[in-house]
Amino acid sequence: MTEIYYRIATNPQRFTSWSKKTQKKLEGEALVNFNEGYKHAHDSTYFVKASFVCYWEIYSNASLAKVAPAITQASLMHLAQRFAERGQEQEANLLHNMLINFTRLLSALTEEEE
Numbered sequence: 001m002t003e004i005y006y007r008i009a010t011n012p013q014r015f016t017s018w019s020k021k022t023q024k025k026l027e028g029e030a031l032v033n034f035n036e037g038y039k040h041a042h043d044s045t046y047f048v049k050a051s052f053v054c055y056w057e058i059y060s061n062a063s064l065a066k067v068a069p070a071i072t073q074a075s076l077m078h079l080a081q082r083f084a085e086r087g088q089e090q091e092a093n094l095l096h097n098m099l100i101n102f103t104r105l106l107s108a109l110t111e112e113e114e
Helices: 002-010 012-025 028-041 046-060 062-085 089-113
Strands: none
Touching: 002 012, 002 046, 012 028, 012 046, 028 046, 046 062, 062 089
């Protein structure tokens, strides 16, 4: 599945096709937000496009939404480790704080839902 998202973000025709299909699934404020984000993502870098695609895939896929926080946490951990290996302690500490706050915020949302 991740390969599909990569292909969408790196191929302009696939990105446009994916966008049209996604727009048809959305309504109201979600559609307005999608269209606004699309304006910025369409001509942007890979990272911006990939983030846009992943956000909307998470938004519309309950299964993916369940694992997205863990993937995000793992990504932050991976970055922290890479900075630590390079001896960039300030960046590693910043990411460590982000990890703590991310977990805290997830816990707050989980408590509200229960």
